[in-house]
Amino acid sequence: MFSKAFPTVRSIVGITVSSGRNLRPAATVRLCDRTFRARRLNSQTFHRLDSVKRDKGEEELKGLVCVLADHSSGTRAEVDPRGAAESGDHQAIAGLQGAEQVLQSSNLGEARGRESGTAIAAAAARLSVEGEGGTKGSFSVGAMATEAAHCRIYLAAKNPRQAELIPGMLVATELKLPEGAQLLATPDASDVDSTVTELFDVIDYLKNLRTSQFGAFALYSPLIPSTHTLLSQNFKEFPEGSICIAGAQLQGKGRAGNVWESPKGCLMFSFTIKMTNGRLVPFLQYVVSLAVVEAFEEICKAKGIAAPEVRIKWPNDLYAKGLKVGGVLCTSTYSAKTFNIVVGVGLNVGNRVPTTCLDALIQEVDPHASALSKEQLLAAIMMRFEELNSKFTSHGFTPLRDSYYDKWLHTGQTVVLEEKDPESSEMSHVPLTIRGLSSRGYLYAIDERGEQYELHPDGNSFDFLKGLVRTKLEA
Numbered sequence: 001m002f003s004k005a006f007p008t009v010r011s012i013v014g015i016t017v018s019s020g021r022n023l024r025p026a027a028t029v030r031l032c033d034r035t036f037r038a039r040r041l042n043s044q045t046f047h048r049l050d051s052v053k054r055d056k057g058e059e060e061l062k063g064l065v066c067v068l069a070d071h072s073s074g075t076r077a078e079v080d081p082r083g084a085a086e087s088g089d090h091q092a093i094a095g096l097q098g099a100e101q102v103l104q105s106s107n108l109g110e111a112r113g114r115e116s117g118t119a120i121a122a123a124a125a126r127l128s129v130e131g132e133g134g135t136k137g138s139f140s141v142g143a144m145a146t147e148a149a150h151c152r153i154y155l156a157a158k159n160p161r162q163a164e165l166i167p168g169m170l171v172a173t174e175l176k177l178p179e180g181a182q183l184l185a186t187p188d189a190s191d192v193d194s195t196v197t198e199l200f201d202v203i204d205y206l207k208n209l210r211t212s213q214f215g216a217f218a219l220y221s222p223l224i225p226s227t228h229t230l231l232s233q234n235f236k237e238f239p240e241g242s243i244c245i246a247g248a249q250l251q252g253k254g255r256a257g258n259v260w261e262s263p264k265g266c267l268m269f270s271f272t273i274k275m276t277n278g279r280l281v282p283f284l285q286y287v288v289s290l291a292v293v294e295a296f297e298e299i300c301k302a303k304g305i306a307a308p309e310v311r312i313k314w315p316n317d318l319y320a321k322g323l324k325v326g327g328v329l330c331t332s333t334y335s336a337k338t339f340n341i342v343v344g345v346g347l348n349v350g351n352r353v354p355t356t357c358l359d360a361l362i363q364e365v366d367p368h369a370s371a372l373s374k375e376q377l378l379a380a381i382m383m384r385f386e387e388l389n390s391k392f393t394s395h396g397f398t399p400l401r402d403s404y405y406d407k408w409l410h411t412g413q414t415v416v417l418e419e420k421d422p423e424s425s426e427m428s429h430v431p432l433t434i435r436g437l438s439s440r441g442y443l444y445a446i447d448e449r450g451e452q453y454e455l456h457p458d459g460n461s462f463d464f465l466k467g468l469v470r471t472k473l474e475a
Helices: 081-086 090-094 108-113 116-122 166-170 202-208 227-233 281-303 358-365 374-395 398-407
Strands: 015-018 028-031 046-049 066-070 075-077 125-131 134-141 152-157 182-185 217-221 243-246 249-253 259-262 266-275 311-313 317-320 323-335 338-348 414-420 427-437 443-447 452-455 460-463 468-471
Touching: 152 166, 152 202, 166 182, 202 217, 202 374, 217 227, 227 243, 227 266, 227 323, 227 338, 266 281, 266 374, 281 311, 281 317, 281 323, 281 338, 281 358, 281 374, 281 398, 311 398, 374 398, 398 427, 414 443
Parallel strands: 152 182, 217 243, 414 468
Antiparallel strands: 015 028, 046 066, 066 075, 125 134, 152 217, 243 266, 249 259, 266 338, 311 317, 317 323, 323 338, 414 427, 427 443, 443 452, 460 468
C-alpha cells in the first residue's frame, strides 16, 4: 500500500550466511540459536527482509532480519521458523511458504554500503527448517524486491513522432539508470511476455490514452527503485510530459525525504512538466490531486456505480473513510527561467490490507463490480490532468478553486493551533476555522477574532483527523 515505510525492526530472526566475500545464489543459510514464538499469521501475511549488516572483521553476512506483519491486525510478528516447524504451527508455516528467494548480490561490499531500502534489493534468503531427525519443513523468506540488475525499463510511445526517439534512447550513454538496469523497447502486443504485463500493461494503457502530450511517452518497469528518481535524473533526456510507471518500487518518494511502501497492487507513476510562472508552481499538486479524484469518479460512472467518496487531505494526500489511499508529490529544479517539475502519484488500487484500497471501496458500493483496471485509471488521470492543466496554465488556479474545495476535506473545518510561547514556554491553544487556500497556496484560516493565519506544511504538524495543528519547534 501507499504508506510510510515501516520503521527499522531489530533482532527478530538472526541468520548467518556462511560464505566468503563473494556471495553466491546457492549460499547455505542456517538459523542462529535465537528463538521467538509466532503471533497470529494468516494468508495475508506480508514479509520482507528489513536490513543487511556485516560484523567487522568477519567474512560472513550477519544480522539479516526477517520482518513479518499481520496486516489484518496491523501488528508485527516475531517468528521462529524452527520452532514453528517443531510445534506443527502450520498456520505460521503456511503464511511463509512461497517461491524460492536466494541471495542475488555478488558483492558483499555493495550490500553493506547501501541504504536499507536498496539492501532489500540486494539480498533475499532461503531458509531451511530443521528439527530432530532431519528437515521437517522448508519455506522461503523473501524480499519484495529482486537485485537491481534485474531491473528492466521498457519504452513505449503513443504517437509516431515520439516513437522515433526510442531507438536512439536505447543506445544513449548519457542516461542515468539504476545500477545494472536494462533499457528495452516494449514488444508488440502479440510478442509481449506475460511477465512484462502481469502488474501493468503499458500497451493497454496507451490504447486507452487520448492526450496530446502528458503520458504519451511512457517508461514502464515491473520493478524499479524509484520512478521519481529516474525522471529527475533524466529530466532533459525525455520529452516533456513523459511518464514512468512501476509495477512495484523499492524507494518511493514522499514528503520531507520519506520513503514510501510501494508494493504490488498499487498504481505508482511519475511524470514531467515545465512551468515558467513561479507563482503557480505551489498549486500544481492541487491540480494533480483534483485530476486523480475526478478521474476515479469518471471510471466509477463508466462502471455504472456511484463513486465512493475519495477526498483530498491538504496538502497532498488522498483519503477515503479516514484512511489514506494515495498521495501526490511534486519536486522541482530551476534552470534557464524554467521550473522542471517531476510529479509523483501513488494510489492503492488493489491492496486491501492493512487499511483499504479503491477496489474495496467500489465493492462496498457494488459487491459484483469488477476490479479496477490500473491501465484505464491511469489513462483517465492523465487525460483529466491535461484538461485541467490547460485551464491552469492559461488562467491560474482560480477556475479550478471551487472544484478543488468540493473535493477536499477541510472547508469550514475547525482546528486547534497549538503553539509554545518562546518567552514563557507555555502552550497556547487557538481555535481556527479553515477558509481555503491563501494566494501563495498555503492553508488559510482565521481565529475567533478574525485574525488571519497562513499555515505552511513545513512549519506545522497537521493532524486534521483530530482537528489539531502543532507548530513545529526547532531542536
